[in-house]
Amino acid sequence: MLRANVLFRAGPRRTILFAVASVLLGWLLSYVLPGYLVFLGTTAVVAMISLLGLGVVTGSAGMMALCQLSFAAIGAWVVSWLNTAGVPGGLILWLPLGGLAAAVAGLVVGLPALRLRGVNLAVVTLGFAAAADLTLGKIQFPGTLSGVQVPRPAAFYGDRGYLFFSIIVLVLCALLVFFLQKSSWGSAWKSVAFSERGTASAGSSVTVAKLTAFAASAFLAGIGGALLSGQVGLVYPTSFTTIQSLALYVLAIVSGSYLIDMAVLGGILWVLVPELLKKFGISQDWGFVVFGLLGIQSLTTGSNLGEDLRSWWWRRKQRKLPAKLTDKVSVPESSPIPNLTGPSAPVMAVVVDPDSKPLLSVQGLSVTFGQVSALKDVQLSLTAGSITGLMGPNGAGKSTLVDALSGFLPQHEGSISLDGSPLVGLSPVQRSRRGLRRTFQQDRVPPTLTVGAYLRFISRGGSNESEIAEILDFFGCPAPGVQLSRVDVGTRRLIEVAANIAAKPKLLLLDEPAAGLSHEEHLAFGQQLLRVPERFGTSLLVIEHDLDLVRAVCSRLVVLNFGEVIASGDQESVLSDPAVMAAYMGELETT
Numbered sequence: 001m002l003r004a005n006v007l008f009r010a011g012p013r014r015t016i017l018f019a020v021a022s023v024l025l026g027w028l029l030s031y032v033l034p035g036y037l038v039f040l041g042t043t044a045v046v047a048m049i050s051l052l053g054l055g056v057v058t059g060s061a062g063m064m065a066l067c068q069l070s071f072a073a074i075g076a077w078v079v080s081w082l083n084t085a086g087v088p089g090g091l092i093l094w095l096p097l098g099g100l101a102a103a104v105a106g107l108v109v110g111l112p113a114l115r116l117r118g119v120n121l122a123v124v125t126l127g128f129a130a131a132a133d134l135t136l137g138k139i140q141f142p143g144t145l146s147g148v149q150v151p152r153p154a155a156f157y158g159d160r161g162y163l164f165f166s167i168i169v170l171v172l173c174a175l176l177v178f179f180l181q182k183s184s185w186g187s188a189w190k191s192v193a194f195s196e197r198g199t200a201s202a203g204s205s206v207t208v209a210k211l212t213a214f215a216a217s218a219f220l221a222g223i224g225g226a227l228l229s230g231q232v233g234l235v236y237p238t239s240f241t242t243i244q245s246l247a248l249y250v251l252a253i254v255s256g257s258y259l260i261d262m263a264v265l266g267g268i269l270w271v272l273v274p275e276l277l278k279k280f281g282i283s284q285d286w287g288f289v290v291f292g293l294l295g296i297q298s299l300t301t302g303s304n305l306g307e308d309l310r311s312w313w314w315r316r317k318q319r320k321l322p323a324k325l326t327d328k329v330s331v332p333e334s335s336p337i338p339n340l341t342g343p344s345a346p347v348m349a350v351v352v353d354p355d356s357k358p359l360l361s362v363q364g365l366s367v368t369f370g371q372v373s374a375l376k377d378v379q380l381s382l383t384a385g386s387i388t389g390l391m392g393p394n395g396a397g398k399s400t401l402v403d404a405l406s407g408f409l410p411q412h413e414g415s416i417s418l419d420g421s422p423l424v425g426l427s428p429v430q431r432s433r434r435g436l437r438r439t440f441q442q443d444r445v446p447p448t449l450t451v452g453a454y455l456r457f458i459s460r461g462g463s464n465e466s467e468i469a470e471i472l473d474f475f476g477c478p479a480p481g482v483q484l485s486r487v488d489v490g491t492r493r494l495i496e497v498a499a500n501i502a503a504k505p506k507l508l509l510l511d512e513p514a515a516g517l518s519h520e521e522h523l524a525f526g527q528q529l530l531r532v533p534e535r536f537g538t539s540l541l542v543i544e545h546d547l548d549l550v551r552a553v554c555s556r557l558v559v560l561n562f563g564e565v566i567a568s569g570d571q572e573s574v575l576s577d578p579a580v581m582a583a584y585m586g587e588l589e590t591t
């Protein structure tokens, strides 16, 4: 499995070698292609660069942006203006300036994305594309009406030379995307596409993730537009219409252009489909219909060319591998978690000095949803180094409490302080950065990342590479190079816990962390949790329904019922409390 994965995940050195080889191939192509294909080739390269940008904002960050060619137009407009204004430097300097101007526009257009999602965001970006379309029609590109052509760089003056120049720019853009995708920005884009709450709870700003995705995408489109201005010399608004932006978006979806090779394929389709139609005597405008149909097919099947090709490759490789290597990754059968002594693992809950200073202090916490009082005047105190269980029947208010503590429910009453500092009024990101982390009941682990990239992203520098490897080993998680989409749900929960522990927070709130694991795995997991405070300096508040796990792990318990704390204290006294037994009557066997 790992061998097959590696095929699609080149490391930095292999990528740079591949980039050099691509430049050489580009040079060769620019000399051997027939003259007609040279011009088309440059058009395809321009489209590839714009598709790379769409791959960032749509493919990685999961936002609908239907104005990519408007950003390209801004790049082209700036280059045309710099040319007519006689700014020195020539196209090689003007290209990044065009990209930067488009990136600024991308930041502005990205602002609505902070509040809007899905179709609403699509409408806003489409509105921007239409407005840009009308504006360009009115003002035209600088120098076009007076016939002032954008000059190409002297070393790449002819069409063949310019194709080679375009390929060099494409390779540089692809390298930029590759390294951005590997950076914390790239992880944040993939995380925000899967779960904004999961991103914020890791202390990573959703705002920054969305805006950087828009800016990077627009920068690439701007570079594409600037390159086009050198290709055609005189730029016209007809190259950047709204319908073309829509078609390019569809092509990005169809090809899966967040994958660099698929952006290249998409660029080839961009010129190939209209050319084929022309060859058969059909109007090239029908190309939009073809792209539309491909888009419908892609959206209804939820797949794209890139993923289909990779799945096909994957299946082919699997057939050649021994059966054991082809299983989906799960907690490994052999030694998932050490020290497992069987279902009745010994009770070893950490004993904490009840007089020590509270790490978390909650006073009078109340949350209401309309007529429902989800939490009523909750008082809670946790000491450093402790593992506390938070129990209660379904609907008791446990998740609401975790949401309120971690900042996802700002509309609450009462005070919360961590290590003496008040948390009320702080966002989830700020609380996370102060050392309060949480996991979720639902899967918030982005499948598009690898295990290692996910741990690096969530830990935010809290652990170095060898510590990350050690933590993965500690919890019996898959190796860092394994793609999370290939990992089963139960193991993803373990990885989520491991990643948050790698951040070394002061307090980690675990919302049913062992859901998806078998009973034996629950107990084994508990044995590892027990060692967390001492080994990583992180205290735990664990919501859990499995009483064996609670007994094995939590020295202290807090029980909620109908939003009120009905018991709290050491494990034994709470579990034998008649009020707790009554609350659980019919739900759990408490003895």
Ligand SMILES: Nc1ncnc2c1ncn2[C@@H]1O[C@H](COP(=O)(O)OP(=O)(O)OP(=O)(O)O)[C@@H](O)[C@H]1O
Pocket: 369, 372, 373, 374, 392, 393, 394, 395, 396, 397, 398, 399, 400, 401
């Ligand atoms: N967004 C919401 N809007 C309205 N009511 C809500 C909302 N979230 C929770 N509630 C209500 O608040 C109460 C507490 O819910 P909560 O999810 O915190 O319980 P829980 O103890 O975590 O339950 P479970 O064990 O089933 O996850 C329930 O009555 C629930 O219906």
